[in-house]
Amino acid sequence: MISLDEAVTARLESHGARFEVLVDPDAALEIKRGEFDDELEDYIAAEDVFEDASSGDRPAESDLEKVFETTDPLEIIPEVIEKGEIQITAEQRREMQEQKRKQLITTITRNAINPQMDDAPHPPERIESALEEAGFTVDPMEPVSEQVDDALDALRPVIPIRFEEVSIAVQIPPEHAGSAQAKIRQYGDLESEEWQPDGSWIGVVTFPAGLQNDFYDVVNENTSGEAETQVVKDKDDLRTR
Structure with missing residues (x-):
């Protein structure tokens, strides 16, 4: 569940009754678009349907049955969001x-x-x-x-x-290769890798170009600054050398 501070109100008026639910705003938009596929319980502030969410008043069960043919909040909440309006202050x-x-x-x-x-x-x-x-x-x-x-x-x-994406080749000396390569390979898409006879590791990693400075920090922190790096200019040839 989310906190009340994070939630917005989705409101549906039907058959002379009003129904309100408290939901995460992004999740509400995804539900309206039919794109929501997460657990609903994680994106609502209350597993409940209200007549007036601000006062905590609830609609009559007969109104729920008449409009939604159920009294189960987890079945009603998505319908209120889909058919209703999202209210924000x-x-x-x-x-x-x-x-x-x-x-x-x-x-x-x-x-x-x-x-x-x-x-x-x-x-x-x-x-x-x-x-x-x-x-x-x-x-x-x-x-x-x-x-x-x-x-x-x-x-x-x-x-x-x-x-743009950037591809960077990294060569890690043997004394750091074991632990450092495990972290570096997770930074982006590992295009290729090769273990050298002396125990050093060479890999080519592709990731968003704006993360270059962060990537170099990760490399230096995990290799004591002893790794060698080179930007791979030819994106069609990502072979380590």
């Missing part, structure tokens, strides 16, 4: 918008590079500033994934930016 809207804005900045930072600066990542502060300069407004009721393309369109006149 101004404060909830501001909080949701701020949360989505942070998620959007994180997503862009993780995946974007600056093509005019040797494909270096853009820091979060630059993305945030550029979004403000572009006048981009985050929609609190839309998933971040569906706002990324519009955000990029708004950013391009302000800063040089594009989404």
